Amino acid sequence: MIPELGILRRHGKQYIPDITAPKVPGPFKGRPEISTAAVDEAALADLCPTGAIGKKPVTIDLGKCVMCGACSFAFPEKIKFTSDYKIATNSRDRLIVSEGSSDPIMLDESKIRSEIRSLFGRSLKLREISAGGGNADEGELNACGNPNFDMGRFGIEFLASPRHTDGIVITGPITKNMAAATQICYDAVPSPKLIILAGTDAISGGIFAGSPALDRSFLGRYPVDLYVPGNPPHPLTFVNGVLSLVRKMKG
Numbered sequence: 365m366i367p368e369l370g371i372l373r374r375h376g377k378q379y380i381p382d383i384t385a386p387k388v389p390g391p392f393k394g395r396p397e398i399s400t401a402a403v404d405e406a407a408l409a410d411l412c413p414t415g416a417i418g419k420k421p422v423t424i425d426l427g428k429c430v431m432c433g434a435c436s437f438a439f440p441e442k443i444k445f446t447s448d449y450k451i452a453t454n455s456r457d458r459l460i461v462s463e464g465s466s467d468p469i470m471l472d473e474s475k476i477r478s479e480i481r482s483l484f485g486r487s488l489k490l491r492e493i494s495a496g497g498g499n500a501d502e503g504e505l506n507a508c509g510n511p512n513f514d515m516g517r518f519g520i521e522f523l524a525s526p527r528h529t530d531g532i533v534i535t536g537p538i539t540k541n542m543a544a545a546t547q548i549c550y551d552a553v554p555s556p557k558l559i560i561l562a563g564t565d566a567i568s569g570g571i572f573a574g575s576p577a578l579d580r581s582f583l584g585r586y587p588v589d590l591y592v593p594g595n596p597p598h599p600l601t602f603v604n605g606v607l608s609l610v611r612k613m614k615g
């Protein structure tokens with residue numbers, strides 16, 4: 365017992381005490397801010413590999429943005445990416461950031477189904493479906509349960525069997541080969557159930573959008589409860605997004 369206590373003391377606290385507040389170091393790209401500076405908007409939009417940049421006014425669709433940084437490198441006076449990782453929302457429109465705005469991205473409370481908070485606020489079990497994902501999104505979702513982010517302390521966990529879960533988290537652009545499996549997995553989850561899209565590929569198809577190898581018809585059949593942008597999404601984006609969906613958060 366004494367040696368174990370010594371190990372605990374040496375290791376210190378591994379988890380982030382307040383998951384809503386840590387600062388993200390390094391070159392992380394979160395919510396973009398677009399200035400009102402005049403630039404060649406056509407040239408700006410043309411350099412985006414996924415068509416995420418709109419014109420008049422200039423906008424960035426975080427559901428399409430793969431965070432390559434090309435726009436902010438070429439037009440630093442126009443676009444900068446902040447370290448604000450709270451960019452998940454339940455409204456597809458709210459993923460579109462307009463020039464001149466520095467507003468945080470939040471959930472639309474009016475769109476949250478009443479049963480979500482009453483049933484899942486303290487316990488939410490999820491099944492992850494990698495529907496043609498490249499392992500980056502999946503790796504970050506795995507990290508959500510590690511000793512740092514430790515989403516298990518909020519009752520949020522990934523489980524293997526969809527029959528024991530409350531919803532699905534889709535990563536990847538949903539390839540034809542995964543379309544039927546996605547439907548089967550969703551059908552196996554008991555109602556009421558959630559659908560969460562994690563990562564740009566799942567939200568819009570990302571760089572694969574429009575490919576004949578995709579079958580995204582599943583998304584046309586059901587409402588999406590949460591969009592978690594990022595390429596891949598940061599664990600703080602996912603955990604804070606899910607918490608905002610299932611619990612009433614302060615601020």
Ligand code: SF4
Nearest residue numbers: 412429430432433435
């Ligand atoms: S960072 Fe996003 S918006 Fe900018 S060029 Fe890359 S994909 Fe397009």
